[in-house]
Amino acid sequence: MERIAKARQIWSEKTAHNLRGALMRLAMDREDLLADIREKATDHQSLLRIIKREIDEAVLPRKMAILSDDAIEATLVTSNRRIIELRTNDIDQPDVNGDDTEPEVAALAYAQAIKKIGDQTAGVALQHIGRASKLQTSSTACSAAYLSEISETLEQGNRVHNFFRMIQTRAKGWVMLLSEGRDVYREGPAAILVRLDALERITAANRGSEGPLRRLDRVGSSCSAFPVAPGVQAIVATHGKDLLLAAVLNEDRVAIMEDWRKVFGNGGQGAEPNLKLGE
Amino acid sequence: MTVSECLDEMRSGVAGCSLVSFGDLKTGMVLRTSATGRHKQEYLEEIIQQAVLNFEMSDALFVDNGQAEEKGHSVIVATPDDVRIFVRSKKNRSDVVCCVCDRTEAVARVEAYTQKVFLKLSEKA
Numbered sequence: 001m002e003r004i005a006k007a008r009q010i011w012s013e014k015t016a017h018n019l020r021g022a023l024m025r026l027a028m029d030r031e032d033l034l035a036d037i038r039e040k041a042t043d044h045q046s047l048l049r050i051i052k053r054e055i056d057e058a059v060l061p062r063k064m065a066i067l068s069d070d071a072i073e074a075t076l077v078t079s080n081r082r083i084i085e086l087r088t089n090d091i092d093q094p095d096v097n098g099d100d101t102e103p104e105v106a107a108l109a110y111a112q113a114i115k116k117i118g119d120q121t122a123g124v125a126l127q128h129i130g131r132a133s134k135l136q137t138s139s140t141a142c143s144a145a146y147l148s149e150i151s152e153t154l155e156q157g158n159r160v161h162n163f164f165r166m167i168q169t170r171a172k173g174w175v176m177l178l179s180e181g182r183d184v185y186r187e188g189p190a191a192i193l194v195r196l197d198a199l200e201r202i203t204a205a206n207r208g209s210e211g212p213l214r215r216l217d218r219v220g221s222s223c224s225a226f227p228v229a230p231g232v233q234a235i236v237a238t239h240g241k242d243l244l245l246a247a248v249l250n251e252d253r254v255a256i257m258e259d260w261r262k263v264f265g266n267g268g269q270g271a272e273p274n275l276k277l278g279e
Numbered sequence: 280m281t282v283s284e285c286l287d288e289m290r291s292g293v294a295g296c297s298l299v300s301f302g303d304l305k306t307g308m309v310l311r312t313s314a315t316g317r318h319k320q321e322y323l324e325e326i327i328q329q330a331v332l333n334f335e336m337s338d339a340l341f342v343d344n345g346q347a348e349e350k351g352h353s354v355i356v357a358t359p360d361d362v363r364i365f366v367r368s369k370k371n372r373s374d375v376v377c378c379v380c381d382r383t384e385a386v387a388r389v390e391a392y393t394q395k396v397f398l399k400l401s402e403k404a
Binding site: 195198199202203206221222223224225226227228229233234236253254257258260261264265266 | 332333334336337339340341342351353354355356357358359360362382383384386
């Protein structure tokens with residue numbers, strides 16, 4: 001009874017809507033279902049919505065094509081409610097379909113490819129090609145929810161940069177690395193920049209190590225505040241491979257951490273569900 | 280009052296607090312926990328490892344100008360889902376209290392309650 005009561009508490013309108021949609025599709029005739037899958041996307045957002053729906057409903061391995069009027073724009077493989085592989089005709093698109101690719105890099109590449117196809121090609125649709133075979137568990141597998149989260153960051157511009165703009169006037173010095181370290185911004189007194197450079201080296205070494213935090217570090221964004229001198233705190237904000245290091249006064253740290261939560265927070269949805277056991 | 284009871288009191292006394300644990304920064308071990316639900320050991324260890332990592336970075340960079348007593352004793356880590364506040368003992372610098380909350384403002388209350396936990400430990404020692 002207690003479990004049922006708890007289940008009722010977490011029930012939401014969104015869950016009800018998603019379940020209703022899934023049940024309606026389950027009850028559809030084959031032809032209607034194929035027509036529904038072939039729904040044409042008008043822009044990258046509707047293409048993403050269609051792809052997310054198919055990922056979410058695919059348990060067995062499936063291969064699909066993204067079709068425009070005159071070509072196959074991309075093929076994708078889904079399995080176990082995850083996108084396993086995405087191949088496009090775009091020679092500029094990096095190949096991330098390998099086990100040595102980090103999950104967030106793969107998810108970002110998938111999101112960028114979908115955005116590009118949706119923006120550049122009018123009226124694309126998904127079509128099932130058939131079952132996919134010889135699938136191996138891949139570190140690049142990406143859920144619909146994660147794909148959605150990454151796509152959202154593309155919409156919002158760079159979130160680390162947005163956070164930086166919020167705290168810039170309170171920072172006594174900063175080092176910011178964006179676009180996988182290709183863009184570096186730094187400003188402040190030499191004494192502070194020396195400390196922040198040292199912190200950047202330590203942070204890079206920690207990210208490269210295989211510690212117990214490695215898994216958490218890879219999947220999420222975080223922001224730390226810790227003392228580096230009397231009255232001075234270091235702020236370390238990471239999001240994927242973007243990094244912001246700043247020196248701020250002690251009295252500003254709580255407000256700055258709240259600012260970070262305004263940009264990155266999930267609005268108090270609680271801890272990652274798979275990390276928590278039931279009662 | 281036992282250490283576990285202190286942790287229970289702290290969790291109920293800090294608004295939005297869902298988990299409090301006491302551990303050792305040197306070994307990275309969680310010794311006592313008080314939580315609203317049950318958590319995997321892996322999750323508890325990840326939280327204390329976050330404390331270890333951040334205090335290590337703080338110690339490696341700290342410039343105290345000879346004022347060792349000024350050294351910092353608390354770290355805040357925000358994630359999209361929660362706020363983790365870590366406070367270590369001034370006397371025994373490997374004793375740490377880890378607290379998972381839903382807001383950053385909890386830091387002052389967490390620091391106040393933590394002193395009570397460390398006082399209890401020093402009485403027992």
